Amino acid sequence: MTHRADFDRDAAAGIIAGLAHLDGAMLPVLHALQERFGYIDEQVIPLVAEALNLSRAEVHGVVTFYHDFRRRPAGRHVLRICRAEACQSMGCEALVEHLAAEHGLSMGETTPDGKLTVQAVYCLGNCALSPAALLDEELVGRLDTTVLDGLVARAKGAVS
Ligand code: FES
Incomplete structure (x- = not known):
């Protein structure tokens, strides 16, 4: 290594x-x-x-x-997608698949330009607004593929 x-x-x-x-x-x-x-x-x-x-x-x-532990340096922005029960029941796995299919990003991966890391998290305390995600410090509820695409675009478009 x-x-x-x-x-x-x-x-x-x-x-x-x-x-x-x-x-x-x-x-x-x-x-x-x-x-x-x-x-x-x-x-x-x-x-x-x-x-x-x-x-x-x-x-x-x-x-x-423990999913909290990162094995490599994170990108400039970190997008955490909740995969706990409430968010699962509201379709978070489809969002995880969308990230992989549309953006080539699996959980735990960082974009080649180092701008965005996506990571699984297990409950953000936002179950009532599931599926939920956290982009850096910003909590996002009722996530769908359109909102998700917007979050990815924002993170990747951010000044490095
Ligand atoms: S299960 Fe996703 S925010 Fe609680």
Whole structure:
């Protein structure tokens, strides 16, 4: 695996060391790392494993299980599509398919120009207006393909 030049190993080690004493430190550590770097770099997995006396596979398993953890740097904008129950009942999976078919974007992917990442989320607290999405900090309800296309266009058209 190629090592990213901007990965700050010392900063990561410091964050891990500062939280490793907690009971159930894994999630707080991973959240703190994502907060600092914007994603969970592959290189932190052995550091976390060693500090918490776990296997790399255990740490990797948690990172891949929780959809909140990003494995790569996000694009400039992040569009989160809710795939939880209420939104499912209102057709969110068709919107996910639309994103793939019309925009070539599967969940977790970033456009080649780095402007937009799309990501699944599991309830945005906006169930009454499902299907729901979040573009950066902007909550959007009653999403349909037209609104979705508009959100993608806005994100991709934004000044980089
Ligand atoms: S289930 Fe989608 S906002 Fe709650």
